[in-house]
Amino acid sequence: MNPYSLKWWQLFILGTMSIGGSFWVHIENLFKIGERRHAFKKARQYASKVHKPVLNYGCEDTAFGDVNVDISLHSVPNFIQIEPSPAQTPFKDKQFAAVVCSHVIEHVPDPESLIQELDRIADQVYMLVPNPIFLWTWVWPEHEWVFIRGKQFRISNTIVSKIIQ
Numbered sequence: 001m002n003p004y005s006l007k008w009w010q011l012f013i014l015g016t017m018s019i020g021g022s023f024w025v026h027i028e029n030l031f032k033i034g035e036r037r038h039a040f041k042k043a044r045q046y047a048s049k050v051h052k053p054v055l056n057y058g059c060e061d062t063a064f065g066d067v068n069v070d071i072s073l074h075s076v077p078n079f080i081q082i083e084p085s086p087a088q089t090p091f092k093d094k095q096f097a098a099v100v101c102s103h104v105i106e107h108v109p110d111p112e113s114l115i116q117e118l119d120r121i122a123d124q125v126y127m128l129v130p131n132p133i134f135l136w137t138w139v140w141p142e143h144e145w146v147f148i149r150g151k152q153f154r155i156s157n158t159i160v161s162k163i164i165q
Contacts, residue, residue, distance in 0.1 A: 028134040036102050039126040040064045043098035046124055052097035055122060058104035065100065086113035089121055096122040103128060106137075106145045111152055 043054045047066075056065025063076040071084045082089055085108040099122040105111050106129055118125045129147040130137035137146055138155065145152050 025136065028131070028136060031131055031134075032103065032128075035128050036062070036064070036100070039100045039102070039128055043100050043124065043126055047097035050097045050123065052095070052123070055091070055096040055099040057099050057101040057118065067096070084108070085117070086110050089117060091121040093120055094123060098122055098124040098126060100126045101128065103130060106130060106143045106147070109144060111145060 040054070040056075047054045053066035054064070056062065056068040059065065059068035059070050059074060059076060059079070061074055061076060062068070063078070065078070067078050067080060068074070068076050069080045069082045069089070071082060073079075073081055080090070085104075099118050101114070101118055105114055105127060108114050115125070115127070118127075130140075130143070132138070132146050132148050137143065143155055146155055147153075
């Protein structure tokens with residue numbers, strides 16, 4: 001498509017769609033940040049009662065946990081690089097008061113094994129998943145699962161790749 005051959009109203013529609021898409025990405029990020037803060041607040045409240053640390057599983061560039069882990073190397077305090085799920089973590093049984101697992105489970109091949117491992121190492125597990133009302137939940141290439149009302153559904157990579165192309 002040659003942008004110089006488009007009519008003014010076609011450019012307007014494309015521009016509006018672009019701005020609208022960008023707007024929803026920002027709204028989605030605000031949801032993610034709000035959910036994460038709420039989960040860590042609850043995790044910290046419980047951790048202070050039982051005097052155990054909080055684990056930030058899949059920390060990315062955030063340092064909310066007393067221990068922060070991810071499969072990719074990050075420069076955050078108290079960071080430990082781990083193997084991708086379903087590998088067992090290097091932690092003892094019930095070592096943590098709580099674990100906050102934010103936007104990780106939709107990437108793993110076997111969500112049940114990740115849930116079992118997090119249950120093993122923590123008293124409480126706070127699992128945050130992308131909201132299915134947002135487009136990126138469905139079309140992000142690395143997402144294998146979408147979660148709706150507590151049920152998991154496999155996303156077909158074939159369909160996603162066709163949508164993206």
